[in-house]
């Protein structure tokens with residue numbers, strides 16, 4: 001049997017040989033540049049702290065990265081069905097699980113690539129325009145468990161938490177994509193999950209029922225912990241608890257994707 | 269054939285909901301034979317092929333390819349198969365070549381040289397670096413054949429492969445499939461609507477209708493030619509005086525005048541005998557034509573010429 005990496009290479013080829021992927025990467029590069037340059041021109045002030053602006057831009061760009069990865073992941077399975085290419089893909093000497101796994105790995109690699117581009121660009125443009133400093137400015141709150149650590153460590157953890165949220169949303173999209181074979185539905189519902197998450201968490205804080213802390217939305221945004229807050233202020237929640245909850249949802253989403261993809265007849 | 273069959277379908281059944289789409293279908297494909305799979309629209313040809321390549325699960329029964337069960341050892345069974353199922357859909361945003369590289373990576377032992385070889389084989393050298401979205405249906409079909417034979421499978425499964433090909437392309441494909449079977453010992457399992465096509469390229473043909481196997485016929489080989497020797501067929505004699513000829517042959521099997529010619533039913537030896545009698549009676553014979561029952565006639569006979577159901 002040829003090796004699994006060949007399958008991942010194929011999936012990569014199907015991602016990177018499309019124009020839209022490069023438009024997405026272009027947008028990720030362009031947005032921080034436009035924001036930093038635009039802000040300094042408007043406020044006519046170039047003494048801001050580079051890390052503060054980098055943090056803000058990261059939050060904005062990361063929602064784009066999540067959307068882009070959702071779009072590619074929704075297309076990754078459902079697109080093969082709608083184009084009919086799934087037939088030629090599945091008649092190879094590979095189990096369906098391996099093929100699905102290769103798609104999932106390629107998606108995660110794509111999200112990591114985007115995160116690295118995001119980090120590099122937001123760091124470089126702000127260091128260039130505002131000047132490099134190792135002073136974190138006001139970005140690390142005093143309540144943060146990262147207080148006293150270097151700004152590099154703080155940013156690293158910040159990226160990690162943002163990325164974990166992305167993994168959850170993308171797994172959700174991937175599940176819908178293989179269960180319903182409709183990329184539109186997968187994209188729509190996942191983006192709803194991403195943006196309505198905050199609002200719904202807000203609503204959840206209004207109730208003091210204990211079960212709300214088990215809901216996915218309440219655990220999606222790990223960056224609250226980084227700032228020393230609980231996602232639901234009136235609940236007793238810890239980072240460890242949220243990580244376990246996310247792991248549970250992660251297993252459920254992927255188990256559904258796998259089961260449906262492995263069992264289903266391909267009649268496309 | 270003494271060798272083990274390349275593909276063996278055993279009591280394969282497919283039910284979707286309460287409908288039985290394939291009903292206890294059993295057949296074997298031998299090494300190096302071109303096996304035709306014939307049936308009217310909706311009879312279950314594509315469904316059978318989907319089960320052979322693992323795209324659909326069987327409700328019961330099993331399919332073995334090269335001795336490996338499609339149910340239990342799918343990757344082993346699949347490694348011996350190359351296929352096109354219905355239309356050869358390729359990645360439109362990739363070039364023909366990139367598509368081939370993609371599928372080559374999934375099968376062991378296909379290098380760049382082999383890819384170039386199959387590109388030449390299907391006659392796509394000139395356009396292989398174009399995006400597939402710019403291909404015509406016939407070109408996509410050729411690319412489909414290229415990806416199916418690339419890894420030198422033991423069994424090639426083609427679902428209506430002549431669909432979209434021009435007459436020259438059909439001829440090439442036919443010759444190529446026969447050559448594959450003869451020279452490389454590849455078995456070919458091919459479904460088609462072009463019944464006359466099957467006659468030209470298949471060794472045996474299975475006929476199915478509403479998911480049931482109706483008949484398997486040999487077209488080439490000993491069984492088929494023996495059949496030709498003894499079977500009585502409709503024969504037309506072109507003669508100068510039909511009435512006189514009718515007088516000479518009075519009493520012989522179904523003799524009559526049709527379209528100004530003398531028509532009768534006779535087996536091979538009887539044709540020669542009839543001719544001798546006519547010539548002896550001083551009747552000039554300009555031509556003898558046997559109306560061979562084409563597979564199409566046989567097919568319509570067997571299936572009763574029914575429409576889609």
Ligand SMILES: Nc1ncnc2c1ncn2[C@@H]1O[C@H](COP(=O)(O)OP(=O)(O)OP(=O)(O)O)[C@@H](O)[C@H]1O
Pocket residue numbers: 267284289307308309310311312313314315316577
């Ligand atoms: N996914 C499905 N769900 C329910 N019925 C189906 C499904 N796919 C096919 N069928 C039915 O199964 C029967 C066989 O279909 P199949 O596509 O195998 O026929 P076919 O012999 O390939 O026909 P054609 O010559 O038109 O290609 C048809 O009656 C069809 O309606």
Ligand SMILES: [Mg+2]
Pocket residue numbers: 313314315354427
């Ligand atoms: Mg069909």
